[in-house]
Amino acid sequence: xxxxxxxxxxxxxxxxxxxxxxxxxxxxxxxxxxxxxxxxxxxxxxxxxxxxxxxxxxxxxxxxxxxxxxxxxxxxxxxxxxxxxxxxxxxxxxxxxxxxxxxxxxxxxxxxxxxxxxxxxxxxxxxxxxxxxxxxxxxxxxxxxxxxxxxxxxxxxxxxxxxxxxxxxxxxxxxxxxxxxxxxxxxxxxxxxxxxxxxxxxxxxxxxxxxxxxxxxxxxxxxxxxxxxxxxxxxxxxxxxxxxxxxxxxxxxxxxxxxxxxxxxxxxxxxxxxxxxxxxxxxxxxxxxxxxxxxxxxxxxxxxxxxxxxxxxxxxxxxxxxxxxxxxxxxxxxxxxxxxxxxxxxxxxxxxxxxxxxxxxxxxxxxxxxxxxxxxxxxxxxxxxxxxxxxxxxxxxxxxxxxxxxxxxxxxxxxxxxxxxxxxxxxxxxxxxxxxxxxxxxxxxxxxxxxxxxxxxxxxxxxxxxxxxxxxxxxxxxxxxxxxxxxxxxxxxxxxxxxxxxxxxxxxxxxxxxxxxxxxxxxxxxxxxxxxxxxxxxxxxxxxxxxxxxxxxxxxxxxxxxxxxxxx
Amino acid sequence: xxxxxxxxxxxxxxxxxxxxxxxxxxxxxxxxxxxxxxxxxxxxxxxxxxxxxxxxxxxxxxxxxxxxxxxxxxxxxxxxxxxxxxxxxxxxxxxxxxxxxxxxxxxxxxxxxxxxxxxxxxxxxxxxxxxxxxxxxxxxxxxxxxxxxxxxxxxxxxxxxxx
Numbered sequence: 001x002x003x004x005x006x007x008x009x010x011x012x013x014x015x016x017x018x019x020x021x022x023x024x025x026x027x028x029x030x031x032x033x034x035x036x037x038x039x040x041x042x043x044x045x046x047x048x049x050x051x052x053x054x055x056x057x058x059x060x061x062x063x064x065x066x067x068x069x070x071x072x073x074x075x076x077x078x079x080x081x082x083x084x085x086x087x088x089x090x091x092x093x094x095x096x097x098x099x100x101x102x103x104x105x106x107x108x109x110x111x112x113x114x115x116x117x118x119x120x121x122x123x124x125x126x127x128x129x130x131x132x133x134x135x136x137x138x139x140x141x142x143x144x145x146x147x148x149x150x151x152x153x154x155x156x157x158x159x160x161x162x163x164x165x166x167x168x169x170x171x172x173x174x175x176x177x178x179x180x181x182x183x184x185x186x187x188x189x190x191x192x193x194x195x196x197x198x199x200x201x202x203x204x205x206x207x208x209x210x211x212x213x214x215x216x217x218x219x220x221x222x223x224x225x226x227x228x229x230x231x232x233x234x235x236x237x238x239x240x241x242x243x244x245x246x247x248x249x250x251x252x253x254x255x256x257x258x259x260x261x262x263x264x265x266x267x268x269x270x271x272x273x274x275x276x277x278x279x280x281x282x283x284x285x286x287x288x289x290x291x292x293x294x295x296x297x298x299x300x301x302x303x304x305x306x307x308x309x310x311x312x313x314x315x316x317x318x319x320x321x322x323x324x325x326x327x328x329x330x331x332x333x334x335x336x337x338x339x340x341x342x343x344x345x346x347x348x349x350x351x352x353x354x355x356x357x358x359x360x361x362x363x364x365x366x367x368x369x370x371x372x373x374x375x376x377x378x379x380x381x382x383x384x385x386x387x388x389x390x391x392x393x394x395x396x397x398x399x400x401x402x403x404x405x406x407x408x409x410x411x412x413x414x415x416x417x418x419x420x421x422x423x424x425x426x427x428x429x430x431x432x433x434x435x436x437x438x439x440x441x442x443x444x445x446x447x448x449x450x451x452x453x454x455x456x457x458x459x460x461x462x463x464x465x466x467x468x469x470x471x472x473x474x475x476x477x478x479x480x481x482x483x484x485x486x487x488x489x490x491x492x493x494x495x496x497x498x499x500x501x502x503x504x505x506x507x508x509x510x511x512x513x514x515x516x517x518x519x520x521x522x523x524x525x526x527x528x529x530x531x532x533x534x535x536x537x538x539x540x541x542x543x544x545x546x547x548x549x550x551x552x553x554x555x556x557x558x559x560x561x562x563x564x565x566x567x568x
Numbered sequence: 569x570x571x572x573x574x575x576x577x578x579x580x581x582x583x584x585x586x587x588x589x590x591x592x593x594x595x596x597x598x599x600x601x602x603x604x605x606x607x608x609x610x611x612x613x614x615x616x617x618x619x620x621x622x623x624x625x626x627x628x629x630x631x632x633x634x635x636x637x638x639x640x641x642x643x644x645x646x647x648x649x650x651x652x653x654x655x656x657x658x659x660x661x662x663x664x665x666x667x668x669x670x671x672x673x674x675x676x677x678x679x680x681x682x683x684x685x686x687x688x689x690x691x692x693x694x695x696x697x698x699x700x701x702x703x704x705x706x707x708x709x710x711x712x713x714x715x716x717x718x719x720x721x722x723x724x725x726x727x728x729x730x731x
Contacts, residue, residue, distance in 0.1 A: 022589060022590040022591075022592075023589075024589055024687075024688050024704070025688060026688045026690055028690070046685065046688065048685075048686055048688065050590065050591070050592040055592050055686070057685070057686070083593075083595070088595075095680045095681075095682055096680065097656070097679045097680040100656050100659065101655075101656040101679075105655075105656055105679075105680070106680060107655070107680060126603070128602050128603060172601060172602060175600070177600075177601045210601065212599070212600040212601065217663065219660070235660035236660075237660070237663060237664050239664075239667055242667060242668050242669075242670055243668065244663075244664035244667055244668060246660060246661065246664055248660055277655075277656060278656065279656045279657055279659070279660070280656075280657045283658070284623055284657050284658060285623075286623040286624070286625065308661070308664075310661075310664050310665065310668050311668045312668055312669070312670075316632070318668055318669065367628070369632060373632070376629050376713070378625065415625060417629070417713060419713040419714065423713075423714035423717070424714075425712060425713035425714065472712045472713070473712075473714075474712040474713060474714025474715045474717070474718070475708070475712060475714065475715050475718050478712055523710075525709075528706060528707060528708060529707065531691075531709055531710070565690050565691065565709065567688045567690065567707060567709075
């Protein structure tokens with residue numbers, strides 16, 4: 001009897017308590033199976049709770065295995081927050097963003113499996129004039145490296161743990177704002193050679209100044225890391241009516257790494273800290289073919305600018321023009337022992353010398369509505385040149401020889417949507433790309449011979465076309481057939497035996513589909529809160545970039561995917 | 569699998585049975601770096617929170633209608649809060665895009681998607697309609713041409729309840 005009384009009183013207490021709390025959240029269920037073993041089963045639940053000045057968040061994940069990343073079964077993230085008046089206190093998994101991210105930018109981007117969150121605590125006091133913030137905790141980041149064992153395209157195999165303490169003080173005064181930030185960290189860096197961990201100390205200071213006026217704005221951020229690491233970022237816009245002219249500038253120099261060790265974060269310590277996720281200073285393309293040739297940022301050594309103009313041509317039609325250019329700070333030359341040595345250097349503006357890894361892109365886009373908003377259109381053009389890697393650069397006497405891998409592409413992305421009267425609409429995407437990728441060689445030594453260009457493809461030039469046809473009925477469903485076609489592929493990809501799906505086999509009557517990846521996707525909104533996605537077919541693999549970080553995603557061959565997203 | 573199914577059932581049903589679906593008083597960061605509180609906007613009437621980004625084509629398609637709704641219903645106390653989730657890569661281009669389109673609604677920044685997650689955003693664009701009492705009355709993921717008709721119906725219904 002006592003037990004029953006106790007149980008009922010507790011139940012009443014819990015029920016009354018819970019009715020005061022506002023709950024919300026969302027659930028994601030993902031499942032995929034393909035003939036090339038790109039199989040996954042990933043379920044995630046985010047739960048938010050709110051009561052008076054308290055907020056709570058937790059994320060549960062159940063992967064078997066997940067689409068990308070390490071397998072988590074159970075609680076992935078947890079945070080409790082208290083806010084009152086000007087104060088905020090947070091405990092648990094933190095994701096903060098200071099300034100433009102030169103000193104601290106925590107992101108959780110599951111599309112590329114990048115998580116730079118911090119587990120710890122934060123205290124903030126702010127009003128519209130002043131801001132003070134202190135935070136501390138541990139931060140564990142996992143990355144992919146072929147310098148350690150168990151390399152797998154989908155699962156990171158190298159983890160670094162950092163203990164971090166950071167703070168900021170900021171001031172807003174009319175249209176001006178400024179601030180000072182600092183960060184101290186102790187890195188626990190596993191050394192595969194000694195099988196022990198090295199301890200590395202990081203120390204950073206940063207200064208920010210920005211102005212936000214009616215006809216112009218600008219922002220500048222400077223960061224100093226350890227003894228000689230320096231980073232600078234600036235951006236601004238000038239407005240003439242509805243037209244704007246803008247610029248961004250980056251000068252990140254945190255480590256001097258030779259072309260051989262540039263991407264080796266396992267055997268090289270120091271350099272840019274993992275919490276530094278800085279502006280890339282080039283446009284992040286969202287079209288299929290341009291997204292695959294995005295320049296890969298080196299946060300340790302990058303110098304560049306972006307200039308842009310944007311404005312309406314006429315009603316509902318907008319034009320934007322962009323130009324970006326970047327390079328490394330130095331040239332690297334091999335000595336007689338074939339060891340890399342730093343030579344020369346630029347510091348103000350990027351070099352166009354191929355031995356400085358230059359990257360440049362011109363991009364223009366016109367988009368808008370026409371015919372009384374019935375037609376949406378977007379037509380773009382991009383010309384891209386990127387020196388991806390330096391293989392050798394040797395000087396001996398009067399002779400010089402070098403070779404480097406480069407990419408050159410012209411891309412035309414287009415997108416058209418036509419809307420009918422009865423909530424039906426048709427969506428067409430067409431992208432065309434001509435791409436040259438290979439190794440350029442030079443030697444002024446007649447004895448060496450000269451092979452100016454060797455393509456990485458089986459043909460000199462790769463021609464890519466991406467076509468997608470969609471039919472939709474608002475607000476219920478959409479169906480899309482997409483085809484990614486290429487005339488040639490890199491030898492390493494061609495070597496893989498492709499598993500063609502039924503759509504590709506049917507299309508084979510029309511053209512040779514050995515290098516066509518076809519996919520059909522159906523999206524159905526079961527309710528306003530629940531969305532079901534089903535897809536069947538193949539997806540072409542490639543390099544996908546986000547937040548300046550790129551990773552190779554393997555192809556998905558002849559399989560199906562199921563996804564359910566539901567909010568509550 | 570059984571555990572997961574059970575967990576999904578519990579998580580999906582429990583809050584609907586005993587919880588409330590009210591939004592916290594979120595602190596929103598404006599383009600100029602200053603802050604505003606969500607509840608200050610709710611005092612005037614219903615609020616539609618729209619999450620978008622400069623790289624999101626469907627978001628841009630939808631925004632032209634959001635601007636029309638803001639102009640049409642702001643006199644009735646309705647507000648659109650447009651929250652850009654552009655990260656450090658494209659943050660500098662948010663203001664120029666809004667100005668070139670002459671959009672009149674207030675624009676805020678959420679570069680690490682913390683407000684997006686607190687309002688259970690999942691896909692881009694995400695729209696969340698909140699009534700004057702702070703309760704979420706409608707949400708919508710993605711944009712298909714024609715979705716704006718449903719959105720306007722929900723806005724009218726929210727305004728009718730308020731008046």
